[in-house]
Structure formats: C-alpha cells, structure tokens
Amino acid sequence: MRTFRLFAAVAVAFAAVALLSSSPAVAQKRGGTLVMIVQPEPPSIASYQNTSAPIGQVSAKIYDGLLEYGFDFKPQPSLAKSWTVSPDGKTITFKLQEGVKFHDGKPFTSADVQFTFMNVLKKVHPRGPITFRDLEAVETPDPLTAVFKFKEAAPYAMVALSGYESPILPKHVFETGDLMNHPNANKPIGTGPFKFVEWEKGQYIRLDRNPDYWRQGQPYLDRIVMRFIADAGTRTAAMEKQEAHIAAFSAIPGVEVNRLKAMPTIDVTTKGYEMISPIVLIEINTTKKPFDNQKVRQALSYAIDRKAIIDTVFFGFGKPATGPISSNFEANDFYTKDVRNYAAPNAVDMANKLLDEAGYPRKAGGIRFEMVHDVIPYGEDWRRMGELIVQQLGKVGIKTTLRYEDVPTWLRRIYTNYDFEFNSNFLFTLPDPVLGVHRTYWSKNVRPGAPFSNSARLTLPKVDQLLEAATVEPDHAKRAKLYQDFQKIVVDEAPVIWVTELQFTTVTSKRLKDYLVSPLGVYTSFNRAWLE
Amino acid sequence: MLNRLRFIARRLALAVPTVLFIVVANFMLLHLAPGDAAEVLAGEAGSATPEMVAQLRTKFGLDQPYPVQLARYLGNTLTFDLGYSQRHGMTVAELIGKRLPATLLLMGTTIVIAIGVGVLLGILAARGLNTWRDRLISVLALLSYATPLFWAGLMLIVLFSIKLGWLPTSGMETVAAFYEGPQRVADIARHLVLPAVTLSLFYLALYTRLMRAAMLEQADMDYVTTARAKGLDERAVVVRHIVPNALLPVVTMAGVQIGALLGGSVVVETVFAWPGLGQLAFDSLFSRDLNLLLGIFFICACLVVVANLVVDLLYTWLDPRIELR
Numbered sequence: 001m002r003t004f005r006l007f008a009a010v011a012v013a014f015a016a017v018a019l020l021s022s023s024p025a026v027a028q029k030r031g032g033t034l035v036m037i038v039q040p041e042p043p044s045i046a047s048y049q050n051t052s053a054p055i056g057q058v059s060a061k062i063y064d065g066l067l068e069y070g071f072d073f074k075p076q077p078s079l080a081k082s083w084t085v086s087p088d089g090k091t092i093t094f095k096l097q098e099g100v101k102f103h104d105g106k107p108f109t110s111a112d113v114q115f116t117f118m119n120v121l122k123k124v125h126p127r128g129p130i131t132f133r134d135l136e137a138v139e140t141p142d143p144l145t146a147v148f149k150f151k152e153a154a155p156y157a158m159v160a161l162s163g164y165e166s167p168i169l170p171k172h173v174f175e176t177g178d179l180m181n182h183p184n185a186n187k188p189i190g191t192g193p194f195k196f197v198e199w200e201k202g203q204y205i206r207l208d209r210n211p212d213y214w215r216q217g218q219p220y221l222d223r224i225v226m227r228f229i230a231d232a233g234t235r236t237a238a239m240e241k242q243e244a245h246i247a248a249f250s251a252i253p254g255v256e257v258n259r260l261k262a263m264p265t266i267d268v269t270t271k272g273y274e275m276i277s278p279i280v281l282i283e284i285n286t287t288k289k290p291f292d293n294q295k296v297r298q299a300l301s302y303a304i305d306r307k308a309i310i311d312t313v314f315f316g317f318g319k320p321a322t323g324p325i326s327s328n329f330e331a332n333d334f335y336t337k338d339v340r341n342y343a344a345p346n347a348v349d350m351a352n353k354l355l356d357e358a359g360y361p362r363k364a365g366g367i368r369f370e371m372v373h374d375v376i377p378y379g380e381d382w383r384r385m386g387e388l389i390v391q392q393l394g395k396v397g398i399k400t401t402l403r404y405e406d407v408p409t410w411l412r413r414i415y416t417n418y419d420f421e422f423n424s425n426f427l428f429t430l431p432d433p434v435l436g437v438h439r440t441y442w443s444k445n446v447r448p449g450a451p452f453s454n455s456a457r458l459t460l461p462k463v464d465q466l467l468e469a470a471t472v473e474p475d476h477a478k479r480a481k482l483y484q485d486f487q488k489i490v491v492d493e494a495p496v497i498w499v500t501e502l503q504f505t506t507v508t509s510k511r512l513k514d515y516l517v518s519p520l521g522v523y524t525s526f527n528r529a530w531l532e
Numbered sequence: 533m534l535n536r537l538r539f540i541a542r543r544l545a546l547a548v549p550t551v552l553f554i555v556v557a558n559f560m561l562l563h564l565a566p567g568d569a570a571e572v573l574a575g576e577a578g579s580a581t582p583e584m585v586a587q588l589r590t591k592f593g594l595d596q597p598y599p600v601q602l603a604r605y606l607g608n609t610l611t612f613d614l615g616y617s618q619r620h621g622m623t624v625a626e627l628i629g630k631r632l633p634a635t636l637l638l639m640g641t642t643i644v645i646a647i648g649v650g651v652l653l654g655i656l657a658a659r660g661l662n663t664w665r666d667r668l669i670s671v672l673a674l675l676s677y678a679t680p681l682f683w684a685g686l687m688l689i690v691l692f693s694i695k696l697g698w699l700p701t702s703g704m705e706t707v708a709a710f711y712e713g714p715q716r717v718a719d720i721a722r723h724l725v726l727p728a729v730t731l732s733l734f735y736l737a738l739y740t741r742l743m744r745a746a747m748l749e750q751a752d753m754d755y756v757t758t759a760r761a762k763g764l765d766e767r768a769v770v771v772r773h774i775v776p777n778a779l780l781p782v783v784t785m786a787g788v789q790i791g792a793l794l795g796g797s798v799v800v801e802t803v804f805a806w807p808g809l810g811q812l813a814f815d816s817l818f819s820r821d822l823n824l825l826l827g828i829f830f831i832c833a834c835l836v837v838v839a840n841l842v843v844d845l846l847y848t849w850l851d852p853r854i855e856l857r
Contacts, residue, residue: 033708043576043619043819052576126577126584180591186621201620201630202807204707225708229805230814233686237694237701408567408820411575428578449582451575 032531033223034512036522037235037247041202041228046185047167048116049124053249056164056523058226061207062103063167063190064525066094066113066146069275071519073159073332073431079108079168079191080146080161089153089474096144100214102170103195110140115171117148124179131160131435134472153474156432159275163192164523165431193219193527202228213527220530232256239266245509245531248272248522252507254315254381260507267510270317270503272521275431277326278504280318280385282497283414283423283440286458290369291421295358297494300422301342302351303396304389310500313385317505321498323491324437325483326429328501333480334433339491342498351396368397374414374423375404382424385499389424415451426502427452431519433483434471441490442467458495540841547837554833555609555826559602562822568594569619569820592618605826614827619819624827628809632831634704635808637720638800639793641728646735647786653736654743654782655775661748669740677737681796685730685803692726699726702805727804731796735789739782746778753777776850783850787843791836 038054047059066080075083080094100108117138121128134154139147150157160166168191173184188196191214194207205226209219227244229235236256238244242265252260261268282304290296306320319327320343329335344350355361360368375386383404390400400422405413413419430436439445439452443459463486470482491498506521515522515529570588574580589595593604608615614624657669676684693701700706705719750756751774759769798810805811809828816824847854 035708041815043573044621050573050577052573052578124584126574126580129581180587181618181621200807201622201627202634202811203704203805206707206710223708227703227707227805229702230802230811231682231686231702231805234689234702234803234805237686237689240694241697241701243701406565406567406818407575408565408572408818410567411571412567415575416571447582449571449585450580451571452578 028220028514028528028530029532030220030530031222033225034221034246034526034529034531035244036224036226037229037238037244037251038205038226039228039235039247039249039251040230044186045188045196045199045205046182047164048120048169049126049180049185051126057248058205058207059167059188060162060164060192060520060523061194061224061525062188062192062196063163063169064192065161065163065166065168067158067161068524069159069162069431069518069520071274073275073519075158075161078163079113085158087474089155090150092148092150092158094146094148096146097214098144100191101212102173102191103189103210104170104173105212106170106172107143108168108170108191109143110138110146111143112168112171113146114138114140115175116166116169120169120174120179121166125166127160127165127430127435130439131157131165152472154472155474155476155479156434156471159431160435162275162518162520162523163190163525164520193525194221194224204228215527219525219527221526224526236260239507239509242509245512246506246515246522247508248504248506250317250504252505254317254505257317257505257507258315265510267508267512269506269508269516272506272516272519273504274328274519276504276520276523277328277429277436278426278502279321279324279326279429280424280426280499280502281321281440282389282499283420283425283456284494284496285418285421285423286456286495287418288421290358290360293358294493295354296360297497298340298342298492299351299354299358299396300393300398301494301497302344302347302354303393303398304342304497304499305347305392306343306499308392309385309388313381313388314500314502317503318500319503321501323487323498324429324441324496325433325487326501329433333477334483336484336487338484339488342491342494348395355396355398362397366397367399370399370401371421372403373400374410374420375402376424376426377405377407377410378426385424411451414455415453416449418448418455418457420455423455424499425452433467438467438471440496441486456495458493460489460493462489463493536845540845543841543844544837551830551833551837552606552609555606555830556602558826558829559605559822562825563598563601565820567820568592569822570594572819573619588618605823609830614830615823617816617821617824619816619821620824624824627812627824628827628831631807631809631812634806635794635797635801635810637724638727638731638797638806638808639790641724642731642735642793642797643786645728645732646739647782649732650736650739651743651775651779651782653740654778655747655770657740657744658747658751659770666744669744673737673740675737676733677741679733681730681734681799682803684733685726685800688726688730689803699723702803704807727800727806730803731793731800734796735786735793738785742782742785743778746781747774750774750778779850780847783843783846787840790839791832794832794835 038057042054044050045055045058047055064079067075068078070076079097081097082095084093122132134151136151137149170189173189193210193213195210197206197208199205207224209222232253236252239247257268260266284291284297286292310318322337323339325335327335355368362368376382386402393400414423428436440454441463443464445454446457447453466482466486470479473479511532513530515526518524569592570585574585617624653669657666660666689701692699700723704723711719759773798814801808801810813828
C-alpha cells in the first residue's frame with residue numbers, strides 16, 4: 001500500500017513536469033507550404049548579377065550572406081559568426097560558421113567568400129563595382145577566416161553584406177563557365193534554409209526545406225512556392241481566398257489593401273522596407289531652360305502638394321519626403337529635417353512669388369510656360385500621380401502635358417538621350433547613402449546609358465566634395481555631419497523634387513508568423529517563419 | 533485521297549513564303565521600337581554601369597547592324613532554330629514548348645465551347661424565331677459580346693471563387709499541392725473552367741448570331757422546300773439539310789479568328805495567371821526580348837496557317853460539292 005502511494009506520487013510529479021515542459025508559450029510549428037505572391041515574375045534568380053526587385057524575394061531564401069541586420073541597422077551574425085573592424089576601417093576580419101554545407105553537400109569555406117567578392121560581386125553585380133570598389137583583397141589565412149582589405153575605409157560596405165545584397169556563392173560551382181550566363185544562374189546552389197527545386201516559367205518557383213541547414217532545427221516550413229499572377233485583381237482574390245499567404249512590395253493595390261485589412265484573416269504592415277527606403281521623386285532637367293534656374297526648380301517643388309498625393313494616389317501609404325535621405329535614417333543620424341521646407345503652409349504663394357522673380361510672369365490665360373511631364377511607366381498609381389501633378393502645377397500657372405511610354409522607351413529617353421524636362425521616378429535609397437543616394441547627385445554619375453543615374457545633371461563641386469568625403473569617413477558622427485550638410489545644400493538647389501517616402505505594403509495571412517525579423521523584410525531567408 | 537494529300541502538300545509549300553514574309557515584317561517592325569533588352573535588364577536591376585550595358589549588348593548580339601541581325605535570324609529560322617532568350621537563359625524553342633500546351637488547351641477548349649454552344653443557341657434561336665426564347669438568347673449574346681473580357685473574368689472570379697468557393701481563382705493547377713496522375717488532370721480541369729468560359733463568351737455570342745442568321749437564310753432555300761415536299765419531317769430537314777449548310781459561315785469565321793483568339797488570350801491569361809503564350813508574348817514585348825517575341829509570332833503564324841488548312845478540309849466534309857484543287 002505504501003509503495004503504491006509512493007509510486008502514485010512519483011507518477012503525478014512526473015506527469016506535472018511533463019505537462020509543464022511540453023507547453024511553452026509559443027511553439028513554432030514545423031511543416032506546411034508557404035505560398036508567396038511575387039510580382040512581377042523575376043527575369044532570373046541570379047541575384048549576384050541582377051538586382052531587379054522580385055529577384056531578392058526568391059534568392060534570399062537560397063543564398064545566405066555574411067551578415068544579417070537588426071531594425072537598428074546593426075549587423076548580426078549569419079555565415080560570419082563574429083567580426084572585427086580595424087580602427088582605420090580598412091581591415092575587417094570575419095570568423096565563419098563551422099560545419100556549413102552548400103546544398104550540393106560541399107563544405108563552405110573562406111575560399112567561397114574570397115571568390116564571391118573578388119570574382120563575382122566586384123565584376124558582375126550591378127552595384128558591386130560601386131560598393132566594393134575599394135576592396136583590394138580578401139585574404140584567407142585559414143578556411144574559417146576571411147580578411148577584407150580596403151584601400152580606403154568603406155563604412156557603407158558593412159551594411160551591404162546580407163544574403164540579398166551580397167549572396168555567398170559556391171566557388172566550386174561558379175568558378176567554371178561564363179558568369180554572365182552561367183548554367184547555375186537559375187539553378188542556384190547556396191547555403192540557405194531552402195533549396196531550389198524547380199521553376200515553371202509563368203507559374204511558380206518551388207523551394208524545399210534544406211534538412212542540412214546550419215541553424216539546427218530550422219527552417220520550420222517544409223516548402224515555399226512563389227506564384228506569379230499578373231493581374232492585381234486576381235492577386236487580391238488569391239489572398240482573400242487564402243490561396244496565398246503573403247504578397248509584399250505592394251503587390252496588392254492600395255485601394256484593396258484598405259478593404260482586406262478589415263478581414264479577420266489578413267494582416268497588413270508597411271514594415272520591412274527600412275533598408276530599401278524608396279523615395280518618390282521628380283527629376284528635373286537642369287540643363288534646359290527654364291529649369292536651369294534654381295528659382296524655377298524651387299517653385300516647382302513648392303507647387304507640389306505632397307499630402308494630397310499620399311492621400312489620393314497612395315491611399316495614405318507614405319510620408320512627405322523632405323530631401324534626398326529618408327527619415328528612416330533618423331535612427332543613425334544621417335537624416336536631418338533642418339532643410340528648406342517645401343511643404344510650408346504658404347507653399348503655393350512661395351511658388352508664385354519665385355516664378356515672378358525668375359522672370360516667368362503669368363501671360364494670357366494665366367499661363368507662365370508649358371512643359372512635358374514624363375511619367376514612370378510602372379503602372380496606374382504613377383499615372384494618377386501625374387494627373388494630380390498636372391492639376392497642382394496648373395494652380396501656379398504651369399501648363400503640363402503628360403507623356404506615358406513603355407519601360408524601354410522611357411529608360412532610353414531619360415537616361416541615355418536626356419530628352420526630358422520633368423520626370424517622375426522612385427528610387428531605392430538602400431541601407432547607406434553611398435549605395436542608393438550618391439548616384440542621383442554626384443557629378444561623376446552623369447553617365448549616359450546608366451539607368452537611374454544622375455539624369456538631372458546638376459554638377460556642384462560643393463556637393464561632390466561632401467559626398468566624396470562621406471564615402472571614406474570611418475568616424476560615424478563625422479560622417480553623419482557631412483550628410484546633414486549635403487542635405488541642406490542639395491535641397492536648396494532642388495535638382496529633383498522629393499515627393500514622398502514610399503511605403504510598400506506587405507499583406508499576409510494571419511497564419512504566417514515570424515517572417516518579419518529584419519529591415520530587409522521579404523528580402524530575408526524566412527528561416528524562422530512558420531505557419532499556424 | 534491522293535488528291536487531298538497533294539492539296540495539303542501544295543498549301544504547305546505556299547505557306548513557306550507567307551511565313552517568311554511575316555518573320556521579316558515582324559523583325560523590322562519590332563526593331564522600330566526604341567530601347568533594347570540590355571537597357572531593360574539594366575533598368576530593372578535598378579543600377580548598372582554603362583560598361584555593363586555595353587557588355588550585355590555585345591553578348592546579346594545587339595551591337596551588330598540590323599541587316600546582319602536580320603540575315604542571321606532568317607538563317608536560323610530556316611533551320612528551325614528560333615534562337616536563345618538571353619533574358620530567360622533558355623532557348624526560345626524550349627520556352628515556347630513549355631507554354632504551348634497551356635495555350636493549346638485553353639484555345640481548344642474555348643473553340644469547342646464557343647462553336648458548340650454558339651451553334652446550339654443559334655439553332656434554338658432560329659427555330660423559335662421571334663419567341664421569348666429567341667429574344668432571351670439574342671439579349672444574352674449581345675451582353676456577352678459587349679462585356680470586356682477582363683471585367684467578365686474578374687466578375688466570374690468574384691462569384692465562383694470568392695463568394696461560392698467552387699473554383700480556384702487563378703493558375704493552371706494548385707501549385708502548392710503538386711498532384712500527380714488523374715488527380716492532376718481533375719485539378720487542371722477545375723482551373724480551366726473559368727478562363728475557358730471567359731474567353732468563349734465573346735466568340736460564343738458571335739457564333740450564336742452568325743448561326744441564327746445563316747439558319748434563317750438557309751430555311752428559305754429551294755432545297756429545303758424540296759426536302760419538305762418529299763415528306764421529311766421537320767427534325768430531319770433541320771439536322772440533315774439546314775444545319776450543315778448553315779455551319780459553313782461559322783466555320784469560316786472560326787478559322788479566321790484563330791489568330792484573334794491568341795490575342796484575346798493575352799487578357800484572359802493575365803487575369804487568370806494562365807501560363808500560356810499570350811502572357812509570355814506580352815512580357816517579352818515590354819522587356820524587348822525580341823528573339824522570344826519573334827519566335828512566338830512565328831509559332832502563331834504557323835498555327836494560323838494550319839488552322840486555315842484544317843478549315844478548308846472541313847468545308848469538303850460539310851459540303852461535298854466543294855472540291856479541293
């Protein structure tokens with residue numbers, strides 16, 4: 001009897017322990033297929049060679065980078081488990097994770113890092129030649145150490161080492177063959193949590209769980225299927241019907257987002273784009289009359305009602321832009337709002353006054369001059385913005401005609417022939433101004449034939465000096481000061497009109513958890529994402 | 533039989549210069565468009581140096597003068613080599629080969645629905661001339677003729693996928709499921725319903741009207757009076773005499789419209805994310821993937837030639853008086 005009681009007590013105790021330990025607060029569930037809408041279908045998934053927006057959504061699941069980033073833009077370990085930066089900023093030593101294997105089973109070593117940066121990213125990546133121009137060598141003292149040697153300090157390079165921006169490729173696969181047209185370009189082999197399985201053009205890309213992923217127990221999803229649906233209405237229907245779980249980069253149009261948001265099954269966020277920080281802007285051809293006159297450019301900037309554009313064109317998603325650097329960079333002091341305020345309450349009066357001063361008085365019919373506004377050919381939103389701008393400029397006496405062409409025609413007109421006056425655009429300003437901001441204002445970026453370079457063609461030695469100094473300044477506080485000075489000068493010069501900080505939306509099923517872990521949003525590996 | 537084979541051989545031989553002419557004309561037209569594939573790739577990338585663009589251009593063969601490019605292209609086409617799509621990193625033949633079945637499936641189903649239902653409705657309308665049945669069919673035909681395809685498609689999605697939940701919204705199969713065998717066939721069939729119905733609507737209306745008119749015209753012919761006089765019942769008169777003759781204009785129209793059907797399928801393929809040639813053509817135009825676009829045009833030209841041949845052969849079967857020469 002006594003033994004039985006003892007036995008019972010022990011059994012109860014065991015049961016209690018078992019119960020307690022088996023019910024953690026939130027358990028990630030293993031398994032399931034995530035269906036992701038990627039819009040448009042990417043032209044390739046060779047992210048080392050093409051940075052087209054949809055590519056990163058696929059490639060970042062397959063390729064890891066040396067680092068990942070927190071919402072404070074601070075680096076976190078990935079393939080590099082630790083790192084040290086020398087005081088002059090010219091040497092960065094990375095210690096690599098042990099026991100990492102590529103999807104084909106071959107081990108990952110420092111030789112892959114060296115090959116990726118020196119032979120691939122510096123040569124064929126669209127931004128690589130700029131980001132890593134001062135990277136002279138990657139030394140590999142042992143298989144788990146990679147030492148980056150820079151000619152000058154390159155503070156911006158430290159934020160460009162994610163799996164999205166700088167994917168680590170297997171040397172044994174990519175060292176043979178033509179890198180520009182490699183057989184593995186669309187059959188990628190990386191170290192990431194998901195393995196490439198197949199790409200049915202026009203339908204889907206299928207990625208399966210990598211059971212040998214170096215973060216033990218991860219990823220939680222069995223499979224990711226990326227679907228391509230060209231029609232916005234149909235994409236919305238697929239989300240509504242739960243045929244898909246996530247649609248990022250505003251794949252669901254703004255008007256529908258506000259409707260879906262009310263549904264109990266759907267979540268909407270504008271987070272996860274901080275390292276892209278897109279800015280909507282209007283490039284002005286500063287070499288052409290009357291736009292060579294600073295007062296005219298300032299007047300145009302005053303005449304644009306940013307709030308009205310956000311509310312009517314972008315359905316409330318966005319924030320008025322004050323200058324070339326996004327307010328997302330307030331976090332690291334690069335941003336300043338202490339610049340000429342074009343959104344002032346008396347903005348329309350200011351515009352009229354400046355135009356009178358510049359020598360363009362109202363003539364018959366109240367018209368000062370006529371011009372053509374080229375509209376970025378990326379869809380209806382932009383055309384609507386153009387129509388609104390025509391109205392707003394009409395109020396200050398500028399008669400504007402819209403021109404809407406297809407992408408290739410438009411690219412050639414703006415960036416090769418410079419045959420334009422006033423062009424709307426949006427640019428990713430990326431995680432550091434060197435990568436995404438300099439290109440629009442630096443005089444050495446007046447390069448015919450290079451898309452999204454300095455098409456306004458404003459050349460100011462003062463601006464050049466500041467940008468060049470900020471590029472190589474290792475001290476963060478000094479660097480921040482240089483960028484603040486740059487913003488004051490360039491905002492006053494107004495070679496472009498900064499309209500809004502574009503907010504992309506990500507629409508997700510409420511079942512999808514833990515996908516948003518970084519300012520890179522869907523440009524991350526989803527190693528921790530799971531479906532409820 | 534020999535006569536028929538000789539006819540087919542001669543028609544195919546005649547088609548060669550036609551198709552070649554189409555290829556040359558397409559080539560010249562497409563090269564009038566400003567911008568090229570290298571520029572688009574660089575533009576999509578968001579940033580690229582002019583050196584990179586030039587490098588791409590050399591690689592794509594775009595740095596050659598147009599006559600050289602045209603001569604090369606023609607030479608390749610004559611050997612059935614449609615070239616390489618630099619953008620997709622695949623041969624054009626492979627890309628088209630993957631998409632063609634989806635397009636043929638959608639087109640085939642559409643033609644069957646449009647002609648089948650159109651003819652049936654046309655007969656019903658003509659037989660009940662000026663009754664409520666005729667009027668109802670005429671109103672429906674007019675409505676479906678006047679409705680834009682993309683709108684009709686979206687409304688069908690809202691009704692049958694979202695509200696009723698009977699059918700999937702888009703795609704050709706449930707991609708997350710990866711079905712095999714008969715399950716896959718059933719799955720594709722379910723996905724096919726909405727796009728095929730949408731695309732048929734317009735043509736169905738047309739054939740209904742055409743069939744009705746042809747039926748009425750034939751009904752007054754002398755041979756019909758003769759058939760009645762020799763004592764055939766009404767049903768036999770309609771089925772054996774009037775309908776085969778009334779079908780001729782419908783078949784003619786359908787033959788001509790095969791090409792237009794490919795055009796209409798761009799819209800339907802976009803709305804329903806149907807992975808066919810139409811969407812591929814649309815995308816390749818905007819990315820200036822000219823090799824691919826020319827390849828698609830070439831295949832379409834061939835399809836139209838073959839379709840017209842089939843229509844001519846159908847004539848002789850429908851109306852034995854027509855001879856092949």
